[in-house]
Amino acid sequence: MTAAAAGRLHFTLEATAENSSARAARFTTQHHEVLTPTFMPVGTHAAVRSQRREDLLESGAQVLLANTYHLLLRPGLDIFQKFGGIHGFMNWPRAVLTDSGGYQIFSLPGSRTLCEEYAEFTSYVDSTLIRLSPERSIEAQKIIGADIMMALDQCVPSTVEHAAARSAMQLTHRWAERSLAARGDSPQALFGIVQGASYADLRIESARTIAQMPFDGYAIGGLAVGESSAQREDCTATVTELLPQQSPRYLMGVGTTRDLLEAVHRGVDMFDCILPTSLAKQGVAFTSLGRRDLRRAAYRGMEGPIDPTCRCYTCKTYSIAYLFHLQRVHETTGWQLLSLHNIHFYLQLMRTMREHILAGTWLPFYRAQRDVLDARDSYGKAARDVTKAVLRERKRKRGRYEVVVKDDVGYIRDTVSGEVMHPGSDPAQEAQSLYVEQSRLLERLEGSSEEPLVVWDVGLGAAANAMAAILAVENVGPAAARPLKLVSFENDLDSLKLALAHPGWFRHLRHAAPQALLRDNRWNSLAPPIEWQLLNGDFAVRKFEALPPDIIFFDPFSFKTDSALWTLNAFRELAQACRDKHTELYTYTYSTSVRAAMLAAGFYVAKGRATGPKGETTVGLSPRAAAAAHGRELLGQEWLAKWRRSDAQVPFGSTDQDDSWREAVLAHPQFRA
Numbered sequence: 178m179t180a181a182a183a184g185r186l187h188f189t190l191e192a193t194a195e196n197s198s199a200r201a202a203r204f205t206t207q208h209h210e211v212l213t214p215t216f217m218p219v220g221t222h223a224a225v226r227s228q229r230r231e232d233l234l235e236s237g238a239q240v241l242l243a244n245t246y247h248l249l250l251r252p253g254l255d256i257f258q259k260f261g262g263i264h265g266f267m268n269w270p271r272a273v274l275t276d277s278g279g280y281q282i283f284s285l286p287g288s289r290t291l292c293e294e295y296a297e298f299t300s301y302v303d304s305t306l307i308r309l310s311p312e313r314s315i316e317a318q319k320i321i322g323a324d325i326m327m328a329l330d331q332c333v334p335s336t337v338e339h340a341a342a343r344s345a346m347q348l349t350h351r352w353a354e355r356s357l358a359a360r361g362d363s364p365q366a367l368f369g370i371v372q373g374a375s376y377a378d379l380r381i382e383s384a385r386t387i388a389q390m391p392f393d394g395y396a397i398g399g400l401a402v403g404e405s406s407a408q409r410e411d412c413t414a415t416v417t418e419l420l421p422q423q424s425p426r427y428l429m430g431v432g433t434t435r436d437l438l439e440a441v442h443r444g445v446d447m448f449d450c451i452l453p454t455s456l457a458k459q460g461v462a463f464t465s466l467g468r469r470d471l472r473r474a475a476y477r478g479m480e481g482p483i484d485p486t487c488r489c490y491t492c493k494t495y496s497i498a499y500l501f502h503l504q505r506v507h508e509t510t511g512w513q514l515l516s517l518h519n520i521h522f523y524l525q526l527m528r529t530m531r532e533h534i535l536a537g538t539w540l541p542f543y544r545a546q547r548d549v550l551d552a553r554d555s556y557g558k559a560a561r562d563v564t565k566a567v568l569r570e571r572k573r574k575r576g577r578y579e580v581v582v583k584d585d586v587g588y589i590r591d592t593v594s595g596e597v598m599h600p601g602s603d604p605a606q607e608a609q610s611l612y613v614e615q616s617r618l619l620e621r622l623e624g625s626s627e628e629p630l631v632v633w634d635v636g637l638g639a640a641a642n643a644m645a646a647i648l649a650v651e652n653v654g655p656a657a658a659r660p661l662k663l664v665s666f667e668n669d670l671d672s673l674k675l676a677l678a679h680p681g682w683f684r685h686l687r688h689a690a691p692q693a694l695l696r697d698n699r700w701n702s703l704a705p706p707i708e709w710q711l712l713n714g715d716f717a718v719r720k721f722e723a724l725p726p727d728i729i730f731f732d733p734f735s736f737k738t739d740s741a742l743w744t745l746n747a748f749r750e751l752a753q754a755c756r757d758k759h760t761e762l763y764t765y766t767y768s769t770s771v772r773a774a775m776l777a778a779g780f781y782v783a784k785g786r787a788t789g790p791k792g793e794t795t796v797g798l799s800p801r802a803a804a805a806a807h808g809r810e811l812l813g814q815e816w817l818a819k820w821r822r823s824d825a826q827v828p829f830g831s832t833d834q835d836d837s838w839r840e841a842v843l844a845h846p847q848f849r850a
């Protein structure tokens with residue numbers, strides 16, 4: 178343990194996990210000692226939505242977050258003066274952190290002007306003009322009586338252009354200096370904020386600059402506003418490395434339970450987020466079994482608590498069936514009880530993380546939790562509300578396909594089998610998460626190799642995966658040095674033609690590439706260098722015409738529709754094509770029989786990330802790719818034991834009689850201890 182009485186918080190770093198940046202620490206505020214990692218429930222208007230103070234105390238909340246911007250407008254600073262600050266006003270005995278108002282000024286609708294001296298905005302309460310300067314924000318936070326104050330910053334969307342991000346960052350740095358001066362000798366702690374949007378160079382510059390100022394803690398701002406989770410995680414890791422060891426680090430506005438786990442792993446100590454309460458309002462609970470979505474009809478009669486391991490009031494008192502019912506009849510109590518559980522779950526999760534860091538068992542805990550924590554609910558059938566919404570959808574047809582529209586997003590449905598492409602979530606988002614992000618496509622395009630990175634897109638469909646890849650590369654700009662060669666395979670182009678006829682529902686197709694591909698079987702871009710080729714026909718035949726793949730997006734319809742693509746033989750041919758390459762295959766299924774086929778064909782098989790209702794997907798690795806693990810979680814003895822007992826043991830298209838596959842799975846090197 179290293180002790181240091183840094184700043185006003187008397188921060189003590191208690192432990193740092195091995196092979197991770199995760200840390201356990203403690204510090205004192207004027208009202209309460211804070212043990213980290215910790216989560217701060219959001220009390221925007223000096224109240225956590227629908228929660229009583231007793232419940233918050235019981236949950237173990239150590240710090241509440243309140244918003245200066247809102248409190249300035251209502252109730253107004255005079256009330257805080259009269260009641261002895263926010264602690265007296267809301268009768269809260271523990272710590273309070275106030276944000277500076279920067280985020281709200283720049284994110285809420287309404288007019289605002291910005292100059293070097295201050296930001297000016299129109300009050301949403303009475304339309305008066307309010308001026309907030311760094312000095313004025315600190316003065317307000319002093320009167321509110323925050324234990325921890327935040328310096329005023331200029332927030333920009335993480336997707337803004339470099340020049341704009343740079344100028345917002347520089348203004349934030351000048352305002353940070355002014356905030357420190359305005360704090361003076363107040364005993365209240367003050368945190369500086371690192372900005373820089375999603376640009377690594379700016380984030381580094383900002384972290385270095387802010388870290389040199391004598392703040393009591395350091396926050397990472399401007400994330401959770403449009404970037405991907407991988408971008409956010411990279412940025413977090415870059416920044417925390419540059420921040421002082423002996424001060425708390427706070428990642429603002431993030432996130433899901435999984436986001437928290439990932440950020441703690443990267444060295445963050447403090448979090449706030451509205452998700453536990455806002456998702457509770459929609460009927461979603463975070464549990465030790467992943468997310469539970471009380472809109473699913475299967476919970477209608479389910480006994481037992483929503484989380485069998487949770488000790489909160491809700492879990493001790495009510496069954497899932499009762500909570501389902503409250504949600505169904507839009508009873509406020511339901512929202513309140515679920516929020517209570519979610520906040521409790523978040524805080525319990527932070528305490529558990531802390532225990533593992535202190536006990537030296539962080540890494541195994543982290544690995545075990547990654548795929549479980551935020552897994553989407555797939556229990557039973559989707560609720561009736563969703564089905565009704567589906568019935569309301571407008572339909573369009575071409576060949577064997579039709580368009581199904583939900584929430585203004587189009588899906589392609591095969592009318593013969595009834596299967597829907599990317600059924601669980603927004604297809605563009607799923608393509609981005611499951612195929613582009615997970616395959617580290619952009620990372621693999623770095624460097625100056627002339628040799629193209631070959632991506633096979635098996636099952637072009639409505640081009641969601643191919644366009645996600647193209648848009649991701651174009652987003653990086655012409656700097657992407659290594660050429661991308663994208664080869665799409667499709668035996669029926671009606672799905673793409675149908676989607677192209679409805680660009681309003683398939684927004685990823687608003688691009689010149691898909692039309693060109695249909696017309697010429699090919700589309701090229703010079704900067705960044707991309708070549709997209711269409712091989713129309715049966716994959717089994719046409720795959721021999723393509724260069725061997727580095728990455729495979731394996732996204733055809735399932736076995737019942739596209740049987741030939743999922744057999745042991747098909748995977749054997751694929752394995753053969755990748756035998757000399759570092760090839761990674763990504764697919765949405767986690768079917769036992771498909772995994773057995775991949776293993777028997779010679780792939781190494783790992784768990785893939787969750788998507789939509791699926792808690793898990795699958796990654797196949799060529800032996801070369803398996804040697805460079807990239808943190809993949811290979812299926813182990815546990816899966817093998819499950820497979821032995823499973824009804825779905827036999828690969829599609831194989832039989833019990835010819836069971837060479839059985840030997841191949843059992844003897845697979847990935848199961849050797």
Ligand SMILES: [Zn+2]
Nearest residue numbers: 487489492518
């Ligand atoms: Zn609970």
